[in-house]
Amino acid sequence: MKKFGAARWVFSLKMFLAAMMAYVVSVHIGLPQSYWALVTCVIVMNPMTGAVRAKALYRFAGTLFAGIASLLLASAFASTPTLMIASVGLTATVAFGLAMLDRTPRAYGAQLFGVTLMLVAVAGINQPEHMFDTAISRICEISVGIACCSFVDSIIAPGSLSNAWRQRLDGWLSHMETWVGHAFQGHVGDKTVEQDRLRIIADISAMSTLAGQLRYDPMVSKWERQCIFAIQQKLLRMIPLLSSIAATIRAQSEPDRQVVIAWLRDIVPQVRDGRFGNDVLEQFKASASQDDTQQAWHGLLREYLAELATQALAAWSDVKRIEAALKDRRVSSLALRRYVQRAKPFPLHPDLYIAGRVAGGILLAYTVLCGLWWATGWNLGPNAVLMGIVGVAFFGTLDEAGKAIAIFGRFGAMALLLAGFICYGLLPLAQDFPSLALLLGLVMLPLGAWAATNPMAILLLALSLSSINLQAHYSPPDFDVFVESSFSTLLGIFVAYVSVGLVRQMGAEHVVQRYAKMQRAEIAALTRRAGPRERDNYANRALDRIAAAVSRLGATNNGDPSIELASWMRAGVAVAAIRQASAQLDPALRQSSEALLAAVRTEVAGNEPSAALLERIDQTLSAACKTARVTPSLLIRGLVGLRLALFEHSPGWEPAR
Numbered sequence: 001m002k003k004f005g006a007a008r009w010v011f012s013l014k015m016f017l018a019a020m021m022a023y024v025v026s027v028h029i030g031l032p033q034s035y036w037a038l039v040t041c042v043i044v045m046n047p048m049t050g051a052v053r054a055k056a057l058y059r060f061a062g063t064l065f066a067g068i069a070s071l072l073l074a075s076a077f078a079s080t081p082t083l084m085i086a087s088v089g090l091t092a093t094v095a096f097g098l099a100m101l102d103r104t105p106r107a108y109g110a111q112l113f114g115v116t117l118m119l120v121a122v123a124g125i126n127q128p129e130h131m132f133d134t135a136i137s138r139i140c141e142i143s144v145g146i147a148c149c150s151f152v153d154s155i156i157a158p159g160s161l162s163n164a165w166r167q168r169l170d171g172w173l174s175h176m177e178t179w180v181g182h183a184f185q186g187h188v189g190d191k192t193v194e195q196d197r198l199r200i201i202a203d204i205s206a207m208s209t210l211a212g213q214l215r216y217d218p219m220v221s222k223w224e225r226q227c228i229f230a231i232q233q234k235l236l237r238m239i240p241l242l243s244s245i246a247a248t249i250r251a252q253s254e255p256d257r258q259v260v261i262a263w264l265r266d267i268v269p270q271v272r273d274g275r276f277g278n279d280v281l282e283q284f285k286a287s288a289s290q291d292d293t294q295q296a297w298h299g300l301l302r303e304y305l306a307e308l309a310t311q312a313l314a315a316w317s318d319v320k321r322i323e324a325a326l327k328d329r330r331v332s333s334l335a336l337r338r339y340v341q342r343a344k345p346f347p348l349h350p351d352l353y354i355a356g357r358v359a360g361g362i363l364l365a366y367t368v369l370c371g372l373w374w375a376t377g378w379n380l381g382p383n384a385v386l387m388g389i390v391g392v393a394f395f396g397t398l399d400e401a402g403k404a405i406a407i408f409g410r411f412g413a414m415a416l417l418l419a420g421f422i423c424y425g426l427l428p429l430a431q432d433f434p435s436l437a438l439l440l441g442l443v444m445l446p447l448g449a450w451a452a453t454n455p456m457a458i459l460l461l462a463l464s465l466s467s468i469n470l471q472a473h474y475s476p477p478d479f480d481v482f483v484e485s486s487f488s489t490l491l492g493i494f495v496a497y498v499s500v501g502l503v504r505q506m507g508a509e510h511v512v513q514r515y516a517k518m519q520r521a522e523i524a525a526l527t528r529r530a531g532p533r534e535r536d537n538y539a540n541r542a543l544d545r546i547a548a549a550v551s552r553l554g555a556t557n558n559g560d561p562s563i564e565l566a567s568w569m570r571a572g573v574a575v576a577a578i579r580q581a582s583a584q585l586d587p588a589l590r591q592s593s594e595a596l597l598a599a600v601r602t603e604v605a606g607n608e609p610s611a612a613l614l615e616r617i618d619q620t621l622s623a624a625c626k627t628a629r630v631t632p633s634l635l636i637r638g639l640v641g642l643r644l645a646l647f648e649h650s651p652g653w654e655p656a657r
Contacts, residue, residue: 007047010157012448015045017156019444020437022148023470031144032137035470040145042444042462047452049158050217054105056146057216062112063142066095067135069113070121078128085374088121089366096393097359101350105212111393118389123382160219161210165228168203173323175200176235180316183242183249184309197239201562204235204346205547211345223340227326230343234319236543240573241312243566247644248305251652256298260305296625297652304640349541351397353514357504358396365392365499369492380485384492387412391496399508399552401500409493411456415463416486418443423468423476430474463489508552512561515545519565520604523572527597530576538576542569571645575600577638585635589627592620593635600642609646617643622655 022037031037044059046052069091077084092114099110120138124131153159179197207228214225252260318336325340365388373381395404422443430436444461451457467485469477477485522538530538546569549562575597582593596616603613621639643653 008449008452009445011045011047011452012445014152014156015042015448015451016441016444018045018145018149018152020440021152022145024433025144025148026141027471029144031141033141033471035465035468036138036141037145037148038470039462039465040142041149042448042451042458042465044146044149045153047159048161048164048213048217049153050161050213050215050220051105052149052153053216054212055108056150058106058109059112060142060146062109063116063139066113066116067120067139070117070124070131070135073121074124074128074131081125084121084125085370088117088125089363089370092117092389093359093362093366096362096389097355099393100355100358100397101352103348103350104209114393115386115390118382118386122385125382158218161214161217162219162224165207165210165214165220168207169228169231169323172200172204172231172235173319175203176238176316176319179242180238180312183245197242200235201239201543201547202550204232205348205544207232208345208348223329224326226340226343227322229345230322230340231319232346233343234315234322236346237539238312238315239543240539240566240569241308241315244570244641244644245305245308245312247567247570247648248301248308251301251644251648252298253652256301260302296655300621300625300636300640300653304637307637346543347540349544354397354504358392358401358500361392361396361496361499361503362389364503365389365492365495368495368499378488380488383485384488384495387489387492388495388499389492391493392499395496396500396504399511400506401504402497402506405493405497405500407456408459409490409497411460412463412489412493415460416467416489418460419464419467420482420486422464423482424479427468427470427474427476436474512549512552515549515565516561516568519545519568519572523568523575523604524601526572526575526579527601528579530579532580535573535576535580538572539569542572567645567648571642574638574641574645577634577641581635581638586627589620589623589635592623596620614643614647614650617647618653621653625655 018041019038022041023034026034026037040059044052044055046055070088073084073087073091077087095110095114095117099107099114102110116138120131120135124134179200211225211229214220214228249260318339321333321336322340324330366385369381369385369388372378373385378384391405391408395401395408398404422440426439426443427436430439443464447457447461451461467482467489469475476482519542522541526534526538542565546562546565549565552561578593579597582590582597585593599613599616603609617639621636621643624636624639643650
């Protein structure tokens with residue numbers, strides 16, 4: 001959105017109208033906490049209709065199930081407050097943990113489950129007889145806010161991701177075509193190629209986060225969604241192929257490299273047209289000479305390159321056909337149509353390590369704040385508990401979680417100052433609803449325009465409106481109560497800040513280093529078992545980590561970490577190929593490949609593979625080439641790929657005599 005564009009003010013106006021409508025409805029039907037409905041509109045409203053509907057659904061589901069869970073826990077532990085507190089804390093921690101493991105919009109439902117549990121069960125622990133009324137009113141208020149927000153968004157300038165994803169798709173294909181063209185013309189290591197690579201990996205994987213919104217976007221059909229996901233899958237599968245093509249070209253000797261580049265340039269028109277010709281590829285394979293030991297390695301490289309080019313061109317041809325099907329909804333191939341119909345968004349894998357650490361931080365903050373509440377008998381202790389848990393759960397997974405919670409604290413302080421101004425400066429001037437709406441509009445409309453692109457502005461607005469006790473008949477709280485409530489809010493945020501610092505290490509560099517360790521540990525697992533599912537899951541996780549590393553380029557001091565991760569990704573795919581092929585080998589060759597896999601399993605724990613591993617790869621490759629007629633080509637491709645991934649700059653392989 002433009003800084004002062006009309007779209008910002010349209011969004012702000014929609015949010016304001018929905019909030020005022022929700023407030024009026026809530027007051028008219030006699031709900032006790034009308035500001036809950038108002039705040040719901042502030043949080044749920046989004047420039048995109050799909051996001052509004054997704055958030056509305058998950059907010060309602062989280063609130064409903066949390067209300068039910070609160071009543072069940074109260075029925076079981078109402079007579080033992082200590083057990084009630086413990087059970088609520090554990091249940092909320094599990095809910096927030098599930099939210100951290102789910103990297104889609106569904107996570108919002110689990111987050112709202114935990115928040116509502118704090119509001120209903122913790123705040124009502126001293127009066128369990130009122131918990132049912134609180135749960136019902138909370139569900140009704142949230143439902144009113146959701147209904148008003150959805151209604152306003154549907155009739156006033158509904159926003160769609162249709163144009164956004166079409167522009168993004170055009171960008172994907174343009175960048176990928178540039179990257180493919182450069183790779184097939186031998187432009188390896190160019191800055192332009194690297195920039196294209198980074199943009200493609202980050203942009204294509206980011207589409208998975210929008211998948212949940214696309215499902216609720218009324219202007220995007222199911223067929224269009226399936227085509228988007230199918231293209232995303234094909235393009236992501238091309239990324240390791242292009243990376244391997246670049247590494248294979250770099251491994252060629254200079255004279256042979258020029259021959260390869262000339263051949264690749266001949267098929268660039270096929271790449272751009274979405275065609276690929278097996279006759280050209282077979283001719284290129286046949287041209288690989290095996291006259292002497294120097295040409296043996298380059299012959300294997302040519303065959304390997306031809307296989308990679310075949311797969312890359314086939315994938316690009318499918319992408320072009322799916323792109324055409326987006327327009328006329330016709331797919332020439334029945335197999336491709338079925339592929340599109342079964343396509344799913346690229347899976348975003350959970351980070352179990354961070355989820356476990358942050359869950360520990362949630363329990364720590366909960367224990368400290370509940371202990372303070374129990375020791376002092378503080379009436380506003382539940383508010384501190386809520387804010388502490390929210391601070392850890394919503395910001396604890398970020399690389400710089402401490403800084404994020406500190407920013408949350410600053411915006412929280414600003415929100416409390418704004419709430420004081422509204423509470424004691426503006427609302428006493430309101431004599432009727434029109435004057436109330438006018439006064440609130442002076443605050444909500446400018447902040448709403450800011451909130452169109454800044455989530456922290458939404459937090460500022462929501463927190464301030466939650467602190468003014470806006471009911472049917474406004475009666476401002478005593479000033480000392482307001483100050484005490486503000487102190488409890490800031491205390492909860494401070495405890496969240498300390499708790500996160502105690503349970504996890506901050507910084508993007510630490511995250512990238514952990515990704516590298518995870519990558520190597522998974523390669524070690526592939527040396528033991530590597531079926532097609534394990535191989536594909538590994539490749540998906542590796543691509544996900546590479547995309548995450550790309551997003552952290554400016555925050556690390558070690559250059560581009562995605563380059564190393566890409567090399568290990570190719571190594572893992574090669575190891576999977578060797579493991580799959582080993583079952584079809586004769587006993588002697590199988591023993592050699594098993595020894596190689598055992599060596600890989602030992603070596604991946606270190607930073608740099610040793611010369612002994614390179615020698616073992618060469619020995620296995622020599623043994624495989626001696627029995628080439630009965631050796632699966634998958635094994636040779638895996639050995640060549642592993643050598644290129646781990647020892648790209650080493651001298652070429654020479655077959656043993």
